Amino acid sequence: MEFLSNLALGFSVALTPANLVFAFVGAMIGTLIGVLPGIGPIATIAMLLPLTFHLEPTAGLIMLAGIFYGAQYGGSTTAILINLPGETSSVVTTLDGHQMARNGRAGAALAAAALASFLAGCVSTALIATLAPPLARVGQSFGAPEYFSLMVLGLIAAVVLAHGSVLKAIAMIVLGLLLGLIGTDGNTGGQRFTFGLNELADGIDVATLAIGLFGISEIMANLTQRESSREPVVQKITRLWPTGEEFRRGWPAALRGTALGAVLGVLPGGGATLSAFAAYALEKRVSDRPGMFGRGAIEGVAAPEAANNAGAQSSFIPMLTLGLPGNPVMALMIGALMIHGIQPGPQIMTERPQMFWGMVASMWIGNLMLVIINLPLIGMWVQLLKVPYRFLYLAVLLFCAIGVYTVSNSPAAVVMAAIFGVAGFVFQRLSCEPAPLILGFVLGPLMEENLRRALRVSGGDPMIFVNRPISLGLLIVALVLLLIVALPAIRSGREQAFQE
């Protein structure tokens, strides 16, 4: 029963009063910065980094981890209330979460997000404790061909995400892919679509794109409505808690989301984002009322929220065991460890069991604290919707600008976000969904990089994708999905569902 003794060791570290305080402080700071759409976890952790010089490494890590998943919680709050995803992983939450808020179910959506995240936190903590060593090996067996095939699968699954027209969804994915091409070509150093601007040499930051397409365009759309028609959001609030029916629909969705998130989160690079999108797509597939998705289905909130939280937690596995940062926050954590002379690596579990298991246990404690902090706050957040829109939108715009700026301290990024705001507004008028665009944008460059790397490895032989078993398996799943979408019988059923 190595699993139990590991966890016991972990809890003995995480439950020391000092570490409890650090977990609480981290969760609290994380929630606050997550709710303020402007200030993200990256800027906050960077600022707090020098502070961790003076802390014991485990305590520092526990606090930084608290900020990280606290911000994930907070990010979904703004996604639901004002359609502003704090991070890419909460982009999907806006789809149904914000619709629920518009239907007067903001409280239920927030509660569903909090409870689904907590459920995912509990399950994935146990999962990490039992499966960390084998999961770390999964990451190691993923070379370029496997990643490419995974990305293909992800993109095909994205088509299922579309609300209405499949054609429009594909168009948006392709547009996302094209935007993802902007920047320096990794294999030749050539500049693509940068127009000689150094600001574009590293491509567009995904936060800039997401805040523009979702946040700013939402504000623009609201401002074009009559004053009177903006208000009813408030009047319709009936009860804060999910109904029995919503619970019944929500919890299996959260469980499926957790499973997907825990597996995909292990893969470095976009794990948490991919898992949120995949969970949403899966829910829509298995649901008995796919037509409700995009109109305020609680499954569409519970599943991606569970998935991104599980994904966020399991992304610690490649970070700690392989030194591979799955996202910028993980890169910062590696920096924090570096200061203490700790290099993440396969030996970390045996060399520093206190630190490793202490952190795993503190994730669970941190998640519990987040539920305790957040559930009572739901009532307060919902009150926020009562703020007259003419005040609210100014504050949101300001925070959007700050948020985009702090990602890379770049004024050019703020200008770009404004441009994407206008683009998002146009998309909305054309009823094109921006979510598939984001997925194409995130996955496209990874897909290209891995395709070309795989072909360099094989000396130009495309058979490498079918000769590797994992890659072949992923491609077969992608093909099956494609057939399901393409089959006329299913497709007509699918379109009916949207007509009502």
Next chain:
Amino acid sequence: MQRTVLALMSAACVAVAGVAATSSVVAQEKYPSRTVKIIVPYAPGGATDIVARLIGEHMRQDLGQSFVVENKPGAFGIIAIEEMARAKPDGYTLMIGNVSTNAITPVLFPKKFKIDYVKDVVPVTRLVDIPEFMVATTKDFPPKNVKDVVDYAKKNPGKVRYGSVGVGSYPHYDAALFAKRAGDLDMVAIHNKAGASGVINDLVSGDAQFAFLNVASTAPMIKAGNLRPFALVNHARLPDYPDVPTMDELGYKGVGTIAWQGLFAPAGTPPEVLETLFKASVKAMQAPAVQEAFKKQNFNVVPSKSTAEAKTWLAAEMDAWKKIAAEVKIELAE
């Protein structure tokens, strides 16, 4: 219509905020009388960022003003360098850069700068340098030392793959120069934008077979048996790896990069301000906490002897890179 105008104005406000953020106002007094900004050309968390934060913290204690790190990643460091070079040369805007951003980029891409790097930037001091391993994967790769790699590559032309963090990066030049000096070996570069950690993953999964990477980041995988160190690029052998010979010993003098980091200022910064910064940064590197952190990372503390010596050092570095770029002709798209 009016509402559409209002909507467009809200987007315009955000754009204006972005433009307004570029300007700043300054007043002069005894240096330093207010917060000093250190620009770092990378996102938070990397080696350069950590060095800047560690040294900034100790310079604050010494000079009594905050040294704030501002991350300006992008365009191989050009964005950070330009911002620093365009700032008022009063010592309140500095930069900590490394061999890539402050020697290789200006040598390879002088046309991409809107400033004149040689004229507009001065080094304050070299700070640290970082030893590098030539490491190889243990997955499906038979060679056991540098000589084996050469023999194996000769027998399998076009089959050996080395890892790099991008076209024209120093790990790319290191491997290409090695290939050239070992007898024009025909090998394939596998680039990974995700930096050293990405290349390490490529090595462990077998996509790449060897690479030049810094010692600290490869150490855990060496310990785990996934990677094997064949040679060291450093001033001398490392106590932790007494059996790993240096590239010099193996007859590859000048192959491999001992990556450095340095403190830079805009040209025209008053000499007395440069002197204050020079003394404070050298002192910061001697602080026990900094020394300990550097030692754990295998960083060598190598300050310049004076600001004048820093200038000759940077010029010599850039010359050396010009020669390497001429010897190994890596095709770079403009």
